[in-house]
Amino acid sequence: MKCRRCGEVAQVALPSHHTGFCAPCFETYFLKQVERGIHDHKQFTTEDRVLLAVSGGKDSLGLLLALTELGYSITALHIDLGIPVSSECARATVEAFCQKHGIEYHILETASKGLPIPLVKKHINRPICSVCGKIKRHWFNRFAYENGFNVLATGHNLDDEVARLFANTLRWDRAYLAGQGPVKPAEGKFVKKVKPLCRLTEYETAVWCFLKGIEHVLAACPYSGGASFTGHKKLLASLEENSPGMKMQFYGHFLERGKPAFEAIQESAPPLNECSHCGFPSSQEMCGVCRIKQVLES
Numbered sequence: 001m002k003c004r005r006c007g008e009v010a011q012v013a014l015p016s017h018h019t020g021f022c023a024p025c026f027e028t029y030f031l032k033q034v035e036r037g038i039h040d041h042k043q044f045t046t047e048d049r050v051l052l053a054v055s056g057g058k059d060s061l062g063l064l065l066a067l068t069e070l071g072y073s074i075t076a077l078h079i080d081l082g083i084p085v086s087s088e089c090a091r092a093t094v095e096a097f098c099q100k101h102g103i104e105y106h107i108l109e110t111a112s113k114g115l116p117i118p119l120v121k122k123h124i125n126r127p128i129c130s131v132c133g134k135i136k137r138h139w140f141n142r143f144a145y146e147n148g149f150n151v152l153a154t155g156h157n158l159d160d161e162v163a164r165l166f167a168n169t170l171r172w173d174r175a176y177l178a179g180q181g182p183v184k185p186a187e188g189k190f191v192k193k194v195k196p197l198c199r200l201t202e203y204e205t206a207v208w209c210f211l212k213g214i215e216h217v218l219a220a221c222p223y224s225g226g227a228s229f230t231g232h233k234k235l236l237a238s239l240e241e242n243s244p245g246m247k248m249q250f251y252g253h254f255l256e257r258g259k260p261a262f263e264a265i266q267e268s269a270p271p272l273n274e275c276s277h278c279g280f281p282s283s284q285e286m287c288g289v290c291r292i293k294q295v296l297e298s
């Protein structure tokens, strides 16, 4: 196969786009797709103050480098969960990466907020990853809001989005189907959330990281059994193999035809409360994170 852009020997095959690229042209392609995701979904411009949630994994670090190369000035936030060995490793990876590329970054330790994850795990009888996800989402948003960032970006890619959409569709979860997508507008103390990798697959992101020599950690969390939606992802991968381009089509058509319908239903939903304890959005009197803290303190 020949590279679509320059005609040299292609090194990266992209069946879903019926094409292939040589290494330098793949990098150009990758950056273009990131820029197109940002632009098409009106995620942010160089005028915005963007905070990127960085775990130390390939998606978030790959995105951080891509955004920097595209000329955006991005601040990174890493949340240190306080898990022995793995958190230290993830944190060191993020610190080394940001220092190497001259990127401004912050570290927030959940332990300093009264929420070291090993202690949370001991006292909360729920799957730990859902709890640690809740804590991270709370603090990513809260840090952005309290420090004057108007956009919070995450490294979710097309595969993450399609797997989540598939799971939401299996349950016909109207609230989630209304809320899912590459951009979520600000609401109250929720800052605007964006996913600039929404046009790129896990494979493409991995290739980008490999070509760029990005050192990343493999699993951000040793308590989890692996990436989320693993079963769904396998199923979707085999569908994609039989009909290349299916993932992008499923997601794209959802955004165009499905999401607006679910949003229309949600408009009558009651607005979010503010947590009586921390003041951040909550569906109940006290938010999930403050309730966890209460359990730990008692």
Ligand SMILES: [Zn+2]
Pocket (backbone or CB within 6 Å): 003, 004, 005, 006, 007, 008, 021, 022, 023, 024, 025, 026
């Ligand atoms: Zn080329």
Ligand SMILES: [Zn+2]
Pocket (backbone or CB within 6 Å): 128, 129, 130, 132, 133, 221, 223, 224
């Ligand atoms: Zn976890």
Ligand SMILES: [Zn+2]
Pocket (backbone or CB within 6 Å): 275, 276, 277, 278, 279, 280, 286, 287, 288, 289, 290, 291
């Ligand atoms: Zn709260």
